[in-house]
């Protein structure tokens with residue numbers, strides 16, 4: 001693997017899931033692979049799981065880790081070409097990425113969607129500029145449109161907990177008062193569409209995701225109907241793609257409750273976290289044995305380790 005920016009960078013999904021499960025069984029089997037190699041973790045946004053799991057995975061592989069919070073610790077970075085840099089950004093990504101690439105063998109970057117300009121967000125400017133100028137492999141730690149390390153952890157978790165060969169998986173929109181990116185939902189669609197599953201996406205009208213991510217998934221505006229017989233309920237809030245970045249409704253009837261979970265076939269609840277309790281999903285669901293959120297977060301370590309191993313092998 002050269003870069004890990006999207007599903008397209010994966011050669012074989014089942015092999016990658018298996019690599020994750022192998023790492024979980026035997027975390028230190030490849031400790032010499034990353035010896036004397038350095039990964040730089042560059043954050044433009046907050047993180048708990050991504051930061052800790054990626055650092056842990058890199059250490060399991062024997063790597064050194066350098067972290068940087070851009071804008072807070074370093075200079076603000078200009079991303080666009082040919083601009084007159086008379087604003088608040090003191091450094092251009094052309095230099096910054098090239099310099100980071102000199103110190104690091106792999107560079108991992110988190111940069112959320114701005115949610116102001118759809119065309120700019122969906123061009124994936126930050127990831128593409130780092131890819132262009134760093135001169136080393138780039139890993140996506142959640143970009144404007146995708147969160148592939150999360151999606152791989154989700155696939156690993158579904159593989160562990162599925163009780164039938166072709167599970168019914170439902171991605172449901174959840175209410176929130178803040179506009180959140182579409183990245184986690186887009187990426188989940190992109191990855192689940194490559195697995196053997198009955199896949200349904202449910203959300204209020206106006207919240208349709210970009211068609212290139214929805215693919216062949218069935219879309220339903222009726223959450224109760226979508227939940228019927230489901231094996232996995234994957235909750236996430238996202239802001240509108242059509243009326244870009246806007247919160248069109250906060251309809252509390254879309255919150256996942258135990259009554260809703262009763263429509264499923266003893267379904268499991270999944271969420272990437274952080275989750276706002278009793279806004280998106282009730283305490284009762286999150287604290288029940290049907291919730292997989294902690295197992296799912298734990299699998300972030302093995303997802304990162306499978307990907308880093310693949311990238312290290314290509315160095």
Ligand code: SN0
Pocket residue numbers: 142178180181183184272273274276
């Ligand atoms: C991010 C998102 O993409 O939705 C990161 C998820 C891994 N989530 C948030 O920003 C949540 C913020 C909040 O205030 O609830």
